[in-house]
Amino acid sequence: MLLFNPTLLFEFVSPSRDSLLDDLIKVRKMLIVQISDLHVGSQFFQVKFDQLVDEVNKLNPHVIVVTGDLTNEGLMHEYERCQELLAKFNAKKIITISGNHDYRNTGYLLFKKFFPFEAINELSDDVVLVTLGTARPDRNEGEVGYRQNLWLERTMKKYKDKVKILAMHHHLIAIPDTGSDQLTVVDAGDVLRTILDTGVDLVLCGHKHRPWEWNFGKLMVVNAGTATSERVRGLFENTYNIIDISNKSIKVDLKIVGGKRIPLDDIVTNYHQFGDE
Ligand SMILES: [Fe+2]
Ligand SMILES: [Fe+2]
Secondary structure, three states: OOOOOHHHHHHHOOOOOOOHHHHHHHHOEEEEEEEOOOOEOOOEOHHHHHHHHHHHHHHOOOEEEEEOOOEOOOOHHHHHHHHHHHOOOOOOEEEEEOOOOOOHHHHHHHHHHHOOOOOEEEOOOOEEEEEOOOOEOOEOOEOOOHHHHHHHHHHHHOOOOOEEEEEOOOOOOOOOOOOOOOOOEOOHHHHHHHHHHOOOOEEEEOOOOOOEEEEOOOOEEEEOOOOOEOOOEOEOOOEEEEEEEEOOEEEEEEEEOOOOEEEOHHHHHOHHHHOOO
16 A cells, blocks of 8 residues: 655655646656666776766666675775765665675775665655675675575565565676676575565666666566676676666666666667677
């Protein structure tokens, strides 16, 4: 049951709007931007970042979720720089998740200090976003673990009637153009079972720097490219995702930094364009 949220009404209602009905429909809209794999450090493109900030701030999103690898080597000066850079975004809420690169050189101790975050984010009466920690010290592959998976199950079951978004760094399902991939979530089967059992609607992943989408109908698994790192893959552009939630239906677009915006579906349906034919 959708409840009335005066905060969101305040954001969207303009006195010049046509009708009360229009306004009520707008109340139920939410814009989330997913950026990933900034890799602040040696692989970082400052020019792309400046373009990214400009574009994202114009979108005026409710939430920005950064799905890991904020830094390249988990070093103090990279964290300091990254904190300054993220402060340039104007979103009402920025949710950050650590990636395997952030954990390097005991960077996991710094991540907590520079980017404290809540794992459960009730974004509106309609939408909840839950984060999972998949990075582990000195390892590139991801793991959710038995206890965190149990916690996920309990948590998601509390939000039966909401749009449920799960955000994590490592990709839950293998994606094309990633070779003989050994760096996925090692207990992906357990996590997928939880996701399906609890009716998660959308999973947001990063890590592979390859924009992609697996659309299973009720469940969509979305992978972001790298927004600002030189290590682009498959699609040779820096990209991010724009997620529009309206009346509980989810639409995901891919945005090339400094370039066009297209439905993320197009990357899948036009895959042959990027093949070797
Ligand atoms: Fe990365
Ligand atoms: Fe990664």
